[in-house]
Amino acid sequence: MKIVDSIESLRKWVAENKANHQTVGFVPTMGFLHEGHMSLVDAAKNRADVVVMSIFVNPLQFGPTEDLDRYPRNLERDQQMAEARGVDLLFVPTVEEMYPQAVKTVIHVSGVTERLCGASRPGHFDGVATVVCKLFNMVQPDFAFFGEKDAQQVAVIQQMVYDLNLPIEIVPCPIVREKDGLAMSSRNVYLNEEERKQALSLSQALREAEQAYLDGRTPQEVRQLMLEKIQAEPLAEIDYVELLSYPSLEPLESLESSSFICALAVRFGKTRLIDNLIILNKKGREKHVAYDDDRKNTPCYSN
Numbered sequence: 330m331k332i333v334d335s336i337e338s339l340r341k342w343v344a345e346n347k348a349n350h351q352t353v354g355f356v357p358t359m360g361f362l363h364e365g366h367m368s369l370v371d372a373a374k375n376r377a378d379v380v381v382m383s384i385f386v387n388p389l390q391f392g393p394t395e396d397l398d399r400y401p402r403n404l405e406r407d408q409q410m411a412e413a414r415g416v417d418l419l420f421v422p423t424v425e426e427m428y429p430q431a432v433k434t435v436i437h438v439s440g441v442t443e444r445l446c447g448a449s450r451p452g453h454f455d456g457v458a459t460v461v462c463k464l465f466n467m468v469q470p471d472f473a474f475f476g477e478k479d480a481q482q483v484a485v486i487q488q489m490v491y492d493l494n495l496p497i498e499i500v501p502c503p504i505v506r507e508k509d510g511l512a513m514s515s516r517n518v519y520l521n522e523e524e525r526k527q528a529l530s531l532s533q534a535l536r537e538a539e540q541a542y543l544d545g546r547t548p549q550e551v552r553q554l555m556l557e558k559i560q561a562e563p564l565a566e567i568d569y570v571e572l573l574s575y576p577s578l579e580p581l582e583s584l585e586s587s588s589f590i591c592a593l594a595v596r597f598g599k600t601r602l603i604d605n606l607i608i609l610n611k612k613g614r615e616k617h618v619a620y621d622d623d624r625k626n627t628p629c630y631s632n
């Protein structure tokens with residue numbers, strides 16, 4: 330595996346591979362890799378000839394009171410994991426390399442950024458869209474792979490790629506969970522034993538939501554069930570629990586006709602966790618969690 334920290338070396342490597350007719354798969358990350366990231370690498374290796382991963386903790390997407398300084402980092406371990414899984418090029422730029430001056434151009438995607446994390450983390454998705462657009466311009470991948478744990482991020486990137494005619498196929502990949510159901514996240518490392526135990530209420534609430542949907546309950550009833558499940562945990566501080574259409578992220582009248590997402594963000598101590606369940610609903614009320622092939626048929630994913 331080659332490791333580079335400059336945009337120039339990255340561009341040179343990509344150009345050489347493109348000259349050899351290699352397709353490029355891209356996995357952007359903020360490091361502190363876990364099995365969720367590794368599943369993106371697996372998907373990229375299945376789809377593309379060569380795989381580029383970036384590790385960059387992007388200051389632009391953290392609010393002033395958020396965890397930028399304490400965000401977990403372990404580059405040595407990340408390098409070993411990326412290499413073992415078959416990443417071909419690891420791009421590890423410094424903040425100075427990515428932002429030699431304060432940016433004067435920011436990408437703002439409207440609509441899909443208004444609710445959920447967009448509402449509770451003002452400016453967050455501007456930071457994400459801007460850095461992802463910069464990385465796309467540097468790597469010029471054929472395919473880019475994003476985890477569905479950040480389902481709103483996937484919707485934002487899809488919209489940006491569509492609106493700006495970026496010639497990149499976005500490939501959403503399913504959430505990877507620990508054996509007990511907790512969605513994998515670099516931030517799980519912050520949880521103490523009791524918080525970790527109570528955080529299981531998130532995936533349990535989503536499982537109950539799925540059953541309630543299958544039983545024909547209304548969005549309000551499903552949301553209420555989820556709230557009650559999570560509120561039963563004394564350490565849980567709910568940021569949001571929402572049911573919205575997906576990927577447009579608009580309020581829902583019923584769960585019958587459109588694809589939708591049950592999304593939640595909950596704090597345990599200083600740690601804010603997110604999780605979700607996406608139901609593609611075009612086949613009626615049957616268990617049908619979203620996968621790539623279905624996604625490509627929706628207008629937002631047609632680029």
Ligand code: PAF
Nearest residue numbers: 357358359387457460479
């Ligand atoms: O999902 C992440 O890790 C980040 O938001 C991303 C896409 C790498 C942009 O910084």
